[in-house]
Amino acid sequence: MQKDSFSKFKTLINKSNQITIVTHYNPDGDAMGSSLALYNYLIKLNKFVTVITPNQYPEFLHWLPGNKKVVEYNYNVKKTNALIAKSDLIFTLDFNNYSRLEGLGEAIKNSSAKKVLIDHHQQPDNYATLYFHDVKASSTCELIHEFICGLGGKKLIDKNIASCIYTGIMTDTGSFRFDSVTVQTHLILAHLIETGIKPNEIHSNIYDTFTESRMKLLGHCLTKKMVVLPEYQTAYISLSESELKEFSYQKGDTEGIVNYPFGIKGIKFCAFFSEGDGIIKISLRSKGTFDVNQFARKHFNGGGHINAAGGKGNHNNLQKTVDEFLSLLPDYQKTILKK
Numbered sequence: 001m002q003k004d005s006f007s008k009f010k011t012l013i014n015k016s017n018q019i020t021i022v023t024h025y026n027p028d029g030d031a032m033g034s035s036l037a038l039y040n041y042l043i044k045l046n047k048f049v050t051v052i053t054p055n056q057y058p059e060f061l062h063w064l065p066g067n068k069k070v071v072e073y074n075y076n077v078k079k080t081n082a083l084i085a086k087s088d089l090i091f092t093l094d095f096n097n098y099s100r101l102e103g104l105g106e107a108i109k110n111s112s113a114k115k116v117l118i119d120h121h122q123q124p125d126n127y128a129t130l131y132f133h134d135v136k137a138s139s140t141c142e143l144i145h146e147f148i149c150g151l152g153g154k155k156l157i158d159k160n161i162a163s164c165i166y167t168g169i170m171t172d173t174g175s176f177r178f179d180s181v182t183v184q185t186h187l188i189l190a191h192l193i194e195t196g197i198k199p200n201e202i203h204s205n206i207y208d209t210f211t212e213s214r215m216k217l218l219g220h221c222l223t224k225k226m227v228v229l230p231e232y233q234t235a236y237i238s239l240s241e242s243e244l245k246e247f248s249y250q251k252g253d254t255e256g257i258v259n260y261p262f263g264i265k266g267i268k269f270c271a272f273f274s275e276g277d278g279i280i281k282i283s284l285r286s287k288g289t290f291d292v293n294q295f296a297r298k299h300f301n302g303g304g305h306i307n308a309a310g311g312k313g314n315h316n317n318l319q320k321t322v323d324e325f326l327s328l329l330p331d332y333q334k335t336i337l338k339k
Contacts, residue, residue: 004130006150012114012130013042013151016089019049020113024095025102027057028255029206031094033168034118034140036066038091040161041148050083054104058252060209064167065160073104080107087113094140096124096133118143121304122293135305138180141168145188154191162192166202174259175203178307217247221257228264232329232336235261238273238322249276258283269336273313273322280313280321290336299328 013019021038023031035051042049051066055074061067073080084090090113098105108115109127117128120137137143145165148157157165169189173181176189193199210218221237228235237257247253258272262285269290272283282300284292285308292309296302302311313321329336 001134001136002124002131003134004132006152008130009116009132009147010151012089012116013045013047016114017048018083018087019047019089019091020084020087021049021051021091021093022101022104022108023051023053023093024100025054025104026251027053027055027061027094029061029171030139030141030168032057032061032064032067032070033164033166033171034093034144036064036070037141037144037148037161037164037168038093038118039066039069040158040164041153041156044153044156050087052080052083052104054102056251058255059250060206060252061167063205064164066164073107077103080104084108084111084113087111089113090115092117092119092128093144094119094121096121098125098127118147122306123303136180136182138178138182138185139169139172141165141172142185142188144168145191157191157195159196162195162197163202166192166197166199167206170199170202171206180305180307211248211250211253213248214250214253217244217249217253218257218260220247222260226261228261228267229329230266232269232333233266234269234271234329234336235264235267236271236273236322236325237261238318239275240318241275244274244276258285262287271325273318273325275318278316280316280318282311282313282321282325284309284311286336289338290332295328295332299324 021035023035039049039051051070053072071080084107096119098109114129116130118132120135120140122135124133132147225237254274258270261267261270268287270285274281284296286292291306293304293306296309296311300311304310315321
């Protein structure tokens, strides 16, 4: 845990006129929830604030308050570079090294603006002016709640801010079922509900928005593509680019698929491989003590948390990546099966 004092954060914010908030490539619910929660808080302080994402994010997150103000770097390179150049403070949320920004990383790295890191992933790089970092937090949104309250802004948390924070906590904890959920998490949720948000509506906005093609893609994954390896208590799913096209893939359509094999009794390690944009994207999940963060860092140029991580294949070939993954399992069998 690395948390600078709130007085330092207050001073930095008070001195700043133009603030930029950035989050990682392929933003998820926690990335967008934390970014827009902080955005909605800072504009209440009469700050000029811009949220920049490296690329598109799923349509099921577009209902979040403040969404229309988000600028996507890939579609507005000149505009975002100009905004970054004018910024005197940059918040980097839900990531901890510039590589997670892809093309946007160089612009942020080269900016002379002060930088604040708010994140819960392991092993952050040493690039920020101030840090609000805790790997034990369930989500970056949980940290954003603590951050706003620490700044004295608890009374400013309205339904808009609460909706964003609730979304990030819900999505990053698998609807509150992961080990990262604590008493503190539930106390935060209680406060958010007190603002008047309706949890059932937020859940529906995220999880009840499938297109017909997305639902059929999920069915294809579970009936045709899921491979179960009982001797390793492991299951994996792989999708080629042609399969994604067959089901009219849209950004976010594969979100959460990696978790479905956990519904099988005894499964403790899940992997999901998808081919696209010239890379093989890997999502890894585990139950118990098996550290997929270290697994991803060591073998697949990635990282994340003990029980949730991601990476990229070392080959621009789906089958070779899957074969490499399978070749590693015997070395980790005892660790995976450990109770």
